[in-house]
Amino acid sequence: MPxxxxxxxxxxxxxxxxxxxxxHPSLPLSASTYRGVLRETLKKHKRLPPSEQGPHLSxxxxxxxxxxxxxxxxxxxLGSKPVAGEEVDVxxxxxxxxEWRPTLSDAAVPGREIGRLKIQSLEYEIYxxxxxxxxxxTLLSRVSLHPLYSSVVASPSTEQRTSAITTATKHLLQAAxxxxxxxTRSDSVSSTPLCVDIAKSxxxxxxxxxxxEATLLAVLKDDPYPAAIAQDRNKNDKExxxxxxxxxxxRAHLFARLCLAAAEHAAxxxxxxxxxxGAAKGKVDADLLxxxxxxxxxxxxxxxxxxxxxxxxxxxxxxxxxxxxxxxHELGLASKEEGKKGLSFSSLKKGWDExxxxxxxxxxxxxxxxxGRLEEGRVLEMLEKKWTKMNDTINTQAIPPIGPLMAAIPxxxxxxxxxxxxxxxxxxxxxxxxxxxxxQADDYGxxxxxxxxxxxxxxxxxxxxxxxDYSGSSSYY
Numbered sequence: 001m002p003x004x005x006x007x008x009x010x011x012x013x014x015x016x017x018x019x020x021x022x023x024h025p026s027l028p029l030s031a032s033t034y035r036g037v038l039r040e041t042l043k044k045h046k047r048l049p050p051s052e053q054g055p056h057l058s059x060x061x062x063x064x065x066x067x068x069x070x071x072x073x074x075x076x077x078l079g080s081k082p083v084a085g086e087e088v089d090v091x092x093x094x095x096x097x098x099e100w101r102p103t104l105s106d107a108a109v110p111g112r113e114i115g116r117l118k119i120q121s122l123e124y125e126i127y128x129x130x131x132x133x134x135x136x137x138t139l140l141s142r143v144s145l146h147p148l149y150s151s152v153v154a155s156p157s158t159e160q161r162t163s164a165i166t167t168a169t170k171h172l173l174q175a176a177x178x179x180x181x182x183x184t185r186s187d188s189v190s191s192t193p194l195c196v197d198i199a200k201s202x203x204x205x206x207x208x209x210x211x212x213e214a215t216l217l218a219v220l221k222d223d224p225y226p227a228a229i230a231q232d233r234n235k236n237d238k239e240x241x242x243x244x245x246x247x248x249x250x251r252a253h254l255f256a257r258l259c260l261a262a263a264e265h266a267a268x269x270x271x272x273x274x275x276x277x278g279a280a281k282g283k284v285d286a287d288l289l290x291x292x293x294x295x296x297x298x299x300x301x302x303x304x305x306x307x308x309x310x311x312x313x314x315x316x317x318x319x320x321x322x323x324x325x326x327x328x329h330e331l332g333l334a335s336k337e338e339g340k341k342g343l344s345f346s347s348l349k350k351g352w353d354e355x356x357x358x359x360x361x362x363x364x365x366x367x368x369x370x371x372g373r374l375e376e377g378r379v380l381e382m383l384e385k386k387w388t389k390m391n392d393t394i395n396t397q398a399i400p401p402i403g404p405l406m407a408a409i410p411x412x413x414x415x416x417x418x419x420x421x422x423x424x425x426x427x428x429x430x431x432x433x434x435x436x437x438x439x440q441a442d443d444y445g446x447x448x449x450x451x452x453x454x455x456x457x458x459x460x461x462x463x464x465x466x467x468x469d470y471s472g473s474s475s476y477y
Contacts, residue, residue: 001298001368002142002172002213003291005135007060008128008197009042011099011116014445016438018096019074023089026434027077031070032444038063042132050366054143057136064133069426071129075122084428095120100128102197103135105282117195127182127198130423134178138210141168141175142368145217149230149367149375165221169214173416176210179203181421193280196273202284205272207418212265212295215415216372219255219262219302225379226372252313254413256306261412263299266292287369295371300330302376303409305383317387318397319405324384326402333377 013035015028041063045056073083077090099116107114119125144167147156156164183203193199220226270292277283308323391397 001145001216001295001372002138002168003209003288003371004142004366004369005138006103007042007045007132007135007139008103009046009101009116010039010128012036012039012444013096013098014442015074015096016442017445018092018094019078019090020093021077021088021090023087024077024431024434026436026438027070027073027088027090029438029440029442030434031067031074032442034063034067034070036444038067038129054139054146057140057143061133061136061140064129064136065424068129068133069424071122071126072423073426073431075126078122084425084431086428086431088431096122098125100125102195102282104197104202104285104288105195106285119194123189124194124198127186130178130182131197131203134175134182134206134210137171137175137178141171141213144168144171146367148227155227155230161227162221165217169217169221172210172214172217173419174421176207176214176416176418177421179207179210180418181423183207195282196276196280196284199276199280201272201275202280205269205276208265208269208272209292209295211416211418212262212269212299215258215262215265216295216299216302218415219258222251223255225305225383226375229375229378229382252306252310256303256310257410257413258415259299259303259306259412260409261299261414263296263303264412266296266299270296291369291371294373297331298371298373298376300409301327301373301380303327304330304406305376305380307405307409308383312387316397317391317395318399321384321387321391322400322402322405324380324387325399326406327380328377328384329402329406331373331377331380333373333380 013032015031015035019028021027041060045053045060048056073088074090076083077088078092080089082088098119100119101116102114105114119128144164148161148164180203183200186198186200186203196202270289273284273289273292304323304327308320308327311317311323312320391399
């Protein structure tokens with residue numbers, strides 16, 4: 001958590017071949033220059049191993065923020081809109097053709113990357129670029145959260161943990177603002193989107209997804225149990241005993257309502273993504289759909305845990321255990337107490353999935369793709385074992401059935417609202433400098449063919465995902 005987006009890549013393109021400006025002749029060349037830098041940065045990012053992609057995100061963000069003002073200035077010039085209070089006139093000479101490789105669309109052939117998409121609209125270029133900006137902010141939030149789950153170094157202090165979660169939340173809310181901006185902007189486009197990546201319903205879905213993830217982070221900041229579980233299995237941590245602080249009763253109920261709001265946002269995301277598959281060409285990536293469903297389950301599972309904590313603090317240990325069982329049911333996991341009489345396939349599979357997730361965290365490769373579902377299962381198991389032992393020896397309260405409890409679950413409570421996104425605008429001094437004629441030729445559309453970014457593919461008959469085992473293939477972008 002959050003979702004590990006893959007950044008799209010694009011082909012080379014020369015704005016001067018398709019756009020001209022009488023008021024600012026150097027604007028098309030400048031836009032081509034910064035787009036070329038962005039293209040090379042995205043190519044380099046895709047080539048890097050997972051452990052090096054995190055530090056490189058700052059370069060991606062810089063390239064995006066440098067290019068976006070020029071792109072939007074061209075678009076405003078086409079629409080006769082002022083830029084920074086100055087009149088900019090841009091004329092379209094011929095229909096442009098740009099190429100982007102979608103990353104949210106499901107590949108038609110399993111194991112093969114989806115091909116690049118040809119777009120003939122500056123509006124779609126804006127969609128892809130701003131979507132990439134939003135994905136980058138989401139990935140930056142993952143980088144901030146990674147130390148909380150890593151077992152390579154000692155567990156972070158309370159202050160470091162709070163700072164990491166606050167930073168990650170800020171990035172997610174920024175991503176939500178960008179997706180909301182794109183959703184509003186796409187109202188003016190009536191044509192059918194060329195892929196689900198740039199569909200209006202997808203923008204709205206990703207906005208809800210970012211809100212769901214940010215809401216769960218608000219809970220995580222003051223939730224001591226995940227930190228205790230992560231610290232307990234961290235071999236590099238020097239503390240051998242962990243005592244989780246008690247959660248006040250009012251806050252436990254508040255946290256439950258926040259988790260339910262996150263689950264509702266995730267359910268809305270899932271519905272909108274299925275809508276995108278029907279409203280645009282292609283289908284949404286199956287990994288994203290699975291992640292959103294896991295996030296919905298995680299939100300409801302956490303809510304059940306906090307309702308259980310609320311009950312246990314009130315002396316109702318039996319009801320608290322029932323809430324923990326309800327949480328495991330919401331997560332789709334079998335508790336160890338239920339399977340203690342013998343090993344089952346589901347418990348073995350869960351244990352294997354947990355170990356695989358731990359290895360992913362260590363390698364910084366696609367970790368958190370289950371939206372924290374297995375991590376929450378560990379917390380529920382820990383509390384269930386503790387409370388069951390206490391109930392069997394001291395309280396001996398009856399454990400009620402989970403059906404009536406789940407039927408009485410209240411609605412969620414919102415934590416955040418989406419703030420308007422303000423696109424970056426070119427500085428007046430930069431606009432003034434572009435009134436001069438360009439001092440070089442715009443050759444960014446270049447001598448490279450439209451297929452220069454074709455990825456290496458495994459030979460026919462090779463098992464999907466094994467193309468790196470074959471030598472002599474073309475370079476990977």
